[in-house]
Amino acid sequence: MINRIGVVGLGYVGLPLACAFASKFFKVIGLDTDSEKIELIKKGETPIHEEGLQELLKKVLEEGSLKVTSSYREMIEESDACFVCVGTPSNPDGSVDLRYIKEAVEIIGETLRWVDKYFLLIIRSTIPPGTTSNLIKNILEERSGKKLGQYGLCFNPEFLREGRALHDIFNPDRIIIGAIDEKSRELLLDIYKRFHGESMPPVLITSPINAELIKYASNVFLATKISFINMISQLCQRLPNADVKVVADGIGMDKRIGREFLDAGLGWGGSCFPKDVKAFLKFGEEMGLRLKLVESIIEINESQIENAVKLAKELVGGLNGKRISILGLAFKPGTDDVRESRAIRLIEELLKYDVEIRVHDPKALEKAKKILGDGVTYCKTIEECLTSSDLCILATEWPEYKELNQELLRKYMRNPALLDCRRLYDPEGFKEIKFAAIGLGLREMKSMRV
Numbered sequence: 108m109i110n111r112i113g114v115v116g117l118g119y120v121g122l123p124l125a126c127a128f129a130s131k132f133f134k135v136i137g138l139d140t141d142s143e144k145i146e147l148i149k150k151g152e153t154p155i156h157e158e159g160l161q162e163l164l165k166k167v168l169e170e171g172s173l174k175v176t177s178s179y180r181e182m183i184e185e186s187d188a189c190f191v192c193v194g195t196p197s198n199p200d201g202s203v204d205l206r207y208i209k210e211a212v213e214i215i216g217e218t219l220r221w222v223d224k225y226f227l228l229i230i231r232s233t234i235p236p237g238t239t240s241n242l243i244k245n246i247l248e249e250r251s252g253k254k255l256g257q258y259g260l261c262f263n264p265e266f267l268r269e270g271r272a273l274h275d276i277f278n279p280d281r282i283i284i285g286a287i288d289e290k291s292r293e294l295l296l297d298i299y300k301r302f303h304g305e306s307m308p309p310v311l312i313t314s315p316i317n318a319e320l321i322k323y324a325s326n327v328f329l330a331t332k333i334s335f336i337n338m339i340s341q342l343c344q345r346l347p348n349a350d351v352k353v354v355a356d357g358i359g360m361d362k363r364i365g366r367e368f369l370d371a372g373l374g375w376g377g378s379c380f381p382k383d384v385k386a387f388l389k390f391g392e393e394m395g396l397r398l399k400l401v402e403s404i405i406e407i408n409e410s411q412i413e414n415a416v417k418l419a420k421e422l423v424g425g426l427n428g429k430r431i432s433i434l435g436l437a438f439k440p441g442t443d444d445v446r447e448s449r450a451i452r453l454i455e456e457l458l459k460y461d462v463e464i465r466v467h468d469p470k471a472l473e474k475a476k477k478i479l480g481d482g483v484t485y486c487k488t489i490e491e492c493l494t495s496s497d498l499c500i501l502a503t504e505w506p507e508y509k510e511l512n513q514e515l516l517r518k519y520m521r522n523p524a525l526l527d528c529r530r531l532y533d534p535e536g537f538k539e540i541k542f543a544a545i546g547l548g549l550r551e552m553k554s555m556r557v
């Protein structure tokens with residue numbers, strides 16, 4: 108039975124995981140090589156914005172069930188299993204850069220050489236099919252001098268959504284365990300049984316390669332759903348009075364399809380979908396298979412930016428000389444993460460015109476600044492962002508933007524016009540100003556213009 112758990116990599120996946128295990132009677136030691144991050148966490152401060160995390164971190168630190176370190180030796184001495192949650196970014200050609208995971212496994216292997224105990228390694232970073240049983244197993248055996256049985260190895264994918272990470276850790280739809288042998292499987296299963304207790308979710312036990320494929324295929328499927336509805340949204344825009352939102356509701360009522368991930372918008376962004384979809388395409392290529400469906404969903408995703416720019420131009424009669432207010436910069440609401448944010452992509456596209464851009468986001472201003480630099484004006488309030496503007500574009504559907512109404516737009520904007528790129532608003536409420544939205548039928552949009 109394993110009670111002491113290590114977590115390597117305290118990012119969006121690792122830190123919530125470490126805090127969650129520490130809150131459920133496990134002794135957890137979290138490791139990150141970034142010593143600044145470690146100092147911050149020691150003080151009870153989270154380097155990321157994640158719902159409920161700040162409070163939970165403080166609690167588990169005070170209770171002494173979570174400890175953090177930069178020393179692998181300390182982590183291995185004080186744990187019997189560790190979850191590896193380091194990043195697996197993209198190489199320029201779209202394939203996965205396995206540098207960080209290799210580095211982590213190498214050091215774990217070298218450290219294990221001098222430690223006389225069974226140790227279970229659980230890989231949680233997203234990696235191409237075959238990596239656990241080949242690359243990771245080989246590195247571990249070579250560096251530690253140990254054979255399977257003296258150590259254990261599993262691939263155990265995460266399905267956390269940013270902003271909902273803790274919720275998803277405590278209430279997962281399923282647990283996938285890709286174990287290399289029976290002992291590894293039983294030990295990891297036992298960890299989860301004690302973590303979830305009465306509310307144990309369904310478990311699928313399989314090989315590491317299937318588990319690795321399940322992770323990629325899940326993300327690619329979800330991205331496919333979004334690109335599918337975005338394709339329908341482009342069609343709706345060419346049809347009188349059609350509305351993609353109603354179409355999504357209608358097809359989503361079929362239980363086999365489901366309504367989730369059918370919200371049309373600027374497309375899928377973030378640290379996972381773009382990276383995983385490209386890596387999957389590359390992986391197919393390496394296997395001698397052209398994944399045409401995957402190529403198409405990437406193409407549709409890109410075309411949603413052009414689609415939004417086209418709508419913006421039509422709405423205000425050309426962009427040059429205009430002042431544009433962008434509401435929302437995070438890749439989705441509930442996070443300060445701007446990695447591969449579609450809002451940022453849209454701004455980059457708009458900046459190709461002679462425009463002045465003002466931006467607002469409840470949480471992501473600081474992180475966006477690192478990408479956009481001085482090219483745009485950063486505003487602390489929605490009102491400031493709207494001031495003297497000719498076009499307001501809703502790019503990320505934060506709940507605080509829901510309150511926006513035509514009176515407010517009229518009050519602050521020079522020429523009130525709203526482009527809803529996330530379908531947050533009821534067009535009925537904006538009849539007196541220029542209004543357009545992704546996936547809203549052409550004639551209806553035109554007839555709404557004043």
Ligand code: UGA
Pocket residue numbers: 265266267268269270326329333367368369370371372373374375376377378379380438439449
């Ligand atoms: C995604 C998956 O949802 C998680 O299950 C997975 O564990 C995670 O990636 C990962 O691989 O680590 P996340 O990137 O946090 O989670 O964000 P999502 O909520 O899935 O949203 C991704 C993107 O799709 C966002 O840009 C969002 O705006 C967009 N989206 C989502 C839509 O455009 N329409 C939708 O209907 C849903």
